[in-house]
Amino acid sequence: KAGVTQTPRYLIKTRGQQVTLSCSPISGHRSVSWYQQTPGQGLQFLFEYFSETQRNKGNFPGRFSGRQFSNSRSEMNVSTLELGDSALYLCASSLLAGQGGEKLFFGSGTQLSVL
Amino acid sequence: DQQVKQNSPSLSVQEGRISILNCDYTNSMFDYFLWYKKYPAEGPTFLISISSIKDKNEDGRFTVFLNKSAKHLSLHIVPSQPGDSAVYFCAAKNAGNMLTFGGGTRLMVKP
Numbered sequence: 001k002a003g004v005t006q007t008p009r010y011l012i013k014t015r016g017q018q019v020t021l022s023c024s025p026i027s028g029h030r031s032v033s034w035y036q037q038t039p040g041q042g043l044q045f046l047f048e049y050f051s052e053t054q055r056n057k058g059n060f061p062g063r064f065s066g067r068q069f070s071n072s073r074s075e076m077n078v079s080t081l082e083l084g085d086s087a088l089y090l091c092a093s094s095l096l097a098g099q100g101g102e103k104l105f106f107g108s109g110t111q112l113s114v115l
Numbered sequence: 116d117q118q119v120k121q122n123s124p125s126l127s128v129q130e131g132r133i134s135i136l137n138c139d140y141t142n143s144m145f146d147y148f149l150w151y152k153k154y155p156a157e158g159p160t161f162l163i164s165i166s167s168i169k170d171k172n173e174d175g176r177f178t179v180f181l182n183k184s185a186k187h188l189s190l191h192i193v194p195s196q197p198g199d200s201a202v203y204f205c206a207a208k209n210a211g212n213m214l215t216f217g218g219g220t221r222l223m224v225k226p
Contacts (some may be wrong), residue, residue: 004158007124031212043204043216056213090158094212103149104212106158 002027004093004107010112018079023109025072025093032074033104034066037088046089049074078112086114118142119207121217124166131224136220138205141186144206150179150190150212152201159204163190195224 005024012020025032035045045058049068066076072093078085088111092104120139128134138148146167151159165172165179165188172179178191192199202221206214 006200016216016221033212035214035216042218043214044204045213045215050211055211058213074202088156091216092212102212103161104165104214105161106151108158109156 004091005092006089006107006110007111007115009054009108010111010113012115013081014115015081015083017081018077019081019112020075020077021089021091021112023074023076023091023093023107025074026095026105029093029095029105030072031094031096032068032072032084033092033094034074034076035090035092035106037090037109038084038086043090046076081114085115086112088112117200117218118145119205119215121205123204123220124218125221125223127223127225130197131194133138134190134195134199134222134224136190136192136205136222137194138188138190138217142207142208142209142215143186144209145215147208148179148181148188149206149208150177151204151206152199153204153219154201158222162203163204168189184197192222194220197224197226200224 029052033048049054052068067072090109090111092106149164150162153159163177181188202219204216
């Protein structure tokens with residue numbers, strides 16, 4: 001069974017540009033969550049989608065948005081990039097809606113560098 | 116306000132000995148706690164979890180202990196192996212699949 005796939009693996013952008021990151025969850029998984037990892041702030045929750053609906057959102061500005069398609073694949077978009085958006089963006093998938101101690105499976109991430 | 120804290124940024128142990136990684140939390144609404152292992156530029160890998168209604172869960176060399184009254188959990192690795200060297204994150208759940216992570220502890224197991 002293939003794991004969580006994130007594309008692209010690396011990305012370099014300049015300030016002011018926008019970027020779209022993609023995540024394909026494990027087959028059959030319906031929940032997709034996004035996290036940002038930076039050296040200063042650690043791993044922080046961005047948002048979660050389940051059955052194409054955003055269920056939870058973290059404390060990030062509106063420049064960060066996402067969506068989920070009917071096949072459970074998800075994209076996140078960051079507009080008007082800032083230097084501080086440089087980070088490893090991680091996607092996690094889960095089978096169900098989060099009842100109980102269900103584990104999340106993470107992809108390898110997209111390393112975004114903003115110059 | 117950090118709801119999940121790992122106060123030790125690093126830990127060094129000898130191969131074969133026990134590694135104990137600690138985590139404190141403040142939100143009493145967390146209902147599950149999870150430990151993840153992470154290598155640089157890779158996604159976290161799930162290790163073990165525990166429900167807030169239990170005080171211990173064991174899986175092979177890994178055991179997680181939960182002390183609800185102290186809002187404290189710990190991960191024990193026995194015996195420690197060089198391949199265990201990585202950054203360990205504790206995480207807590209209280210709503211759907213939203214995880215709140217601690218800052219991580221870098222474990223180094225010396226041969």
